[in-house]
Amino acid sequence: MNKVRWGIIGCGDVTEVKSGPAFQKVENSELVAVMRRTGHLAEDYAKRHQVPKWYDNADELINDPEVDVVYIATPPGSHMEYTIKAAQAGKPVYVEKPMARNSEECGKMIAACKEAGVPLFVAYYRRAQPRFLKVKELLDNKAIGDIRLVRTTQFQPVSEKIINSNDVPWRLQPEISGGGLFFDLASHTLDILDYILGPIISVKGLASNQAGFYNAEDIVTSTYLFESGVHGVGNWCFSAFEKTDVNEIIGSKGKITFSTFEHDPVTLTTAGGTEKWSFDPLQHVHQPLVETIVAELTGEAVECPSTAVSAARTNWVMDEMVKK
Incomplete structure (x- = not known):
């Protein structure tokens, strides 16, 4: 064509x-x-x-x-x-x-x-964005040595719209979305980790609804193992007191810090000091x-770096994390 x-x-x-x-x-x-x-x-x-x-x-x-x-x-x-x-x-x-x-x-x-x-x-779409390609480049170039662990923390408060409304958005209706905000938002993080670190092959997780504003899970904690041997720890809470969005990839010679949704700089920390790379927001992501x-x-x-096979892996990982 x-x-x-x-x-x-x-x-x-x-x-x-x-x-x-x-x-x-x-x-x-x-x-x-x-x-x-x-x-x-x-x-x-x-x-x-x-x-x-x-x-x-x-x-x-x-x-x-x-x-x-x-x-x-x-x-x-x-x-x-x-x-x-x-x-x-x-x-x-x-x-x-x-x-x-x-x-x-x-x-x-x-x-x-x-x-x-x-x-x-x-x-x-993050698989093709410059900010995440920079993280992949740093890892591929062994900027932090051998990769040991990735740690994800993503928190946000419950929106006033959800608290004060009986009309539950489709994203919080599992029969439509598959789950709650975890499925909608954490999927981006888990997919980009799959892209830069390889497939996850083993998962253990706990999922609960603590705040009770809707039927879907609002907190998920998990540990997972990548095919490469890298360990992962993830914590997602959608009824916390403040917003947090940080991923840390820790290696034998340093660490890389970046966010999934914010526009914070990609930060490389090693014994030699700290380097940062900033990227302008894209108009059409x-x-x-x-x-x-x-x-x-x-x-x-x-x-295209985002295929059905790689995306299905992310769905499998989320299924395992919330499985009762």
Whole structure:
């Protein structure tokens, strides 16, 4: 394919700035159709973003002959359904994270795309962002010697909106999202650790609902072992008194500190002192990853670093962490 023509299923908030505009800005890429079940909202999005077509039916978008690749930006509860339909129509798929509600659904998505002979990409876009590539470069260059341990701490308070409302957001409804904020947010951290440190092969975890504002887990603590032998410790709490977002990779000769969601500098600490690298926030956070997808689909010697296989590993890790 010489040019990638995209169709979006679920043109909600995430597509306004984070992803949607990237399809128009990347070379050899074009957004040609959008879909949302509420038709007038799909029409509004199309008009504001200069998209030629809009639909209120996903099947119509999937089967549009002018749509080459389908981007699924709905909640995880419908990822499997739409991925299988797109695969059966012979269309490559780019699906939001987490890939599905659980690893079993991920397996079915992988099987459907394999049978159809189409690629399946997942929106773990940090794998292509400069800040995280810098961390990977430092590790690959042995800046901290042999890697021993990674330690993750991610806390945040319960939002006033959740405390004062009976309307629970879909992200906190496990039947739609797979879990609570842990599935939505920790998935980014666990995936980037998979990218820079390799696969996790053993997991032990504890998950609870301590605050009681919704049915999903609001605290997860876990230990895990990477295939490389590196140990990991993670603590996620979504009913804490303050916000914390820090990852530390500790080696035999130093440590690297970075955040998953904040724009704190990447910090290297060794016996020789401290070095820091700062990176400007990206306007469209998906764009570097979309560039790799378009390059792969148009036949350039580039492979997208976020595949269905790697994303399914992250789902498996989360399943193990919250398993009762």
